[in-house]
Amino acid sequence: MGDSKVKFVYIGLALMGATMVFGVTGYMTIENSGFIDALYMTIITVSTVGYGEVIPLSHAGKLFTVVLIILGTGTLAYTASQFIDYVVAGELRNMFGRKKMESKIDALNDHYILCGFGRMGRIIAQILSENNLPFVIIDPEPRQSETSENQYLFVTGDATHENVQIKAGVLRAKGLITVVDQDVNNLYITLTAKGLCKDLYVVSKCAQEEAYSKLMWAGADKIVSPYTIGGQSIAQSIIKPHVTDFMDMAMGNTGYQIMVEEITIKEGSPVDGAALIDSNIRKHGIIIVAIKKKNDAFIYNPGSDELLLAGDTLIALGRKEDFESLENFLERG
Structure with missing residues (x-):
């Protein structure tokens, strides 16, 4: 729609140029005038400003002027109408688009809020989208074309402000991820979010080591240093290249379909209270690597007699279709 309207504006400008x-x-042909005088006469004739003639007009010149007035005013009116239509339609489209997006955000529950849409933010948004997790982006200047193309929901504004986080649905959100450039802004975003909703799970980026303790004090539940993780990953790729390759594969960074997932056992689940060997989980091709118990204790390489209880989280390894099969089994009971 927008491209077609721009085309008509360009057509109008081309017609004005031709006129x-x-x-x-x-x-210049009829009255043998110079270029400047001819240009001046054309402009005052087309624009109908009513200044006096600078060229004495013959009968042929007067008839030509009549034709030019009709042609010029018609072309000018067409171009102006197309330009106004383009501007007004664009504003209305943006207004209705904004209202529609606000309605979608207001309807969200248990979603995630992503503060910052830079290089790291775009990667996070892509992964959340691939996993069908609902989220809202907060950024002072989100890349409109990219967010529109990917149908991302976004709020334009400063994520350190309470009203901006509230617009993004922080009071109904499941978690908040803050990956803006400055640690001080990540700190303020964390403080604001925790002040509005103390139980909100907050993950924050931390670039400087001295900011870590401040983010902990602010209430961040998880603090991630991209430089530390990046450095460790590079070092491990030299020291233990095969382990690194396997971890990349498990995290979905290669073409392999194997992945690591977490499965939380819900109350009333068919595996609630069952031993691992009796749960039939392994029949779905899933390998249980570890269990995080309700009290936050980790059990690595759990035995076959390990009891699975509601609230436990299974750290599992398998293919995408295996996890889909297991999910169907757990839902059906």
Whole structure:
């Protein structure tokens, strides 16, 4: 819709240009005037400003002027109407688009809020989208074309402000991820979010080591240093290249379909209270690497007699289709 309206504006501008060329050429040919005088006469004729003639007009020149007035005013009116239509339609489209997006955000529950849409934010948004997790982006200047193309929901504004986080649904959100450039802004965003909703799970980026303790004090539940993780990953790729390759594969960074997932056992689940060997989980091709118990204790390489209880989280390894099969089994009971 927008591209077609721009096309008509360009057509109008081209017609205006053609009219100017027609007028200048006509006056120079009919009245033998110079270029400047012909251009001046064409402009005052097309614009109908009513200034006096600078060229004495013959009968042929007067008839030409009549034609130029009709042609020029018609072309000018067409161009102006197309330009106004383009501007008004664009504003209305943006207004209705904004209202529609606000309605979608207001309807969200248990979603995630992503503060910052830079290089790291775009990667996080892509992963959340691939996993069908609902989220809202907060950024002072989100890349409109990219967010629109990917149908991302976003709020334009400063994520350190309470009203901006409230617009993004922080009071109904499941978690908040803050990956803006400055640690001080990540700190303020964390403080604001925890002040509005103390039980909200907050993950924050931390670039400087000295900011870590401040983010902990602010209430961040998880603090991630991209430089530390990046450095460790590079070092491990030299020291233990095969382990690194396997971890990349498990995290979905290669073409392999194997992945690591976490499965939380819900109350009333068919595996609630069952031993691992009796749960039939392994029949779905899933390998249980560890269990995080309700009291936050980790059990690595759990035995076959390990009891699975509601609230436990299974750290599992398998293919995407295996996890889909297991999910169907757990839902059906």
